[in-house]
Amino acid sequence: MLYFDNAATTKPDPSVLSSFMKVNEKFFYNPNSPHQKGQEVERLLQNARDQIKSTLKLNDETLIFTSGATESNNMALKGAAHQKKHFGRTIITSLLEHPSVLEVMRELEREGFILKYVNVTTEGRIDIDDLKSLLTNDVILVTCMQVNNIMGQMQPIEEIVESLKPYPKVHFHQINR
Structure with a gap:
């Protein structure tokens, strides 16, 4: 098989x-x-x-073991959003994200963060031009699943990272499931 x-x-x-x-x-x-x-x-x-x-050459940094991807996403996304909220309150994600990410996004939105959804192409990839149009100095977090766990599309991570370079306050949460 x-x-x-x-x-x-x-x-x-x-x-x-x-x-x-x-x-x-x-x-x-x-x-x-x-x-x-x-x-x-x-x-x-x-x-x-x-x-x-x-x-991983982490020196004395904290290493946290979690029960799995859902708990890890919760900790990373909530932690990044709350740590950076003094820079802005806007978060960019897409509807392609895993449900564990989308649920955290909805929760952060209820807490007062501004959620923007980037469009995807007909091939199921992040639309880089749309991402660039959504980026402002108020954006603190962009989240993206590197490879979709259902359809298998690989996202253009290098292009996404390049788009974020003019915005040094943005935390990029790249998810590998």
Whole structure:
């Protein structure tokens, strides 16, 4: 069978799956528990954090583990919007976004942020000319799914980033699902 839905989910590499299974069979304890097994899991978790920080060259920056994409999108989008609201209150997104992003956008709109939707082309890609027309000094956040998890379109990320360069206050939230 050929699988053509890798934009939504991807089969894990066998070595990653094997490691995941071993860890979940042996180390299922709560890392916040005071007992010996809980403390052992806490050490393993800290080692994993340190490895990720080292690989990504994060120094002492905070690394946050979430339950998945929805929680991550919530934290990133709300955090960016509230951190930058003293620069402006306008956010640009598109109707192609994942429901977890669109729900956060609606919530931010209820809080008083101004939401603008960029048009998409007939091919399902962000319309760069429309994006440029929406950009003002009040825009603080632009969000874009790099590859659509349902239809598989790849967005023109480099063109989007180039469009944002004249607006240094804008945070670009690129989503990889």
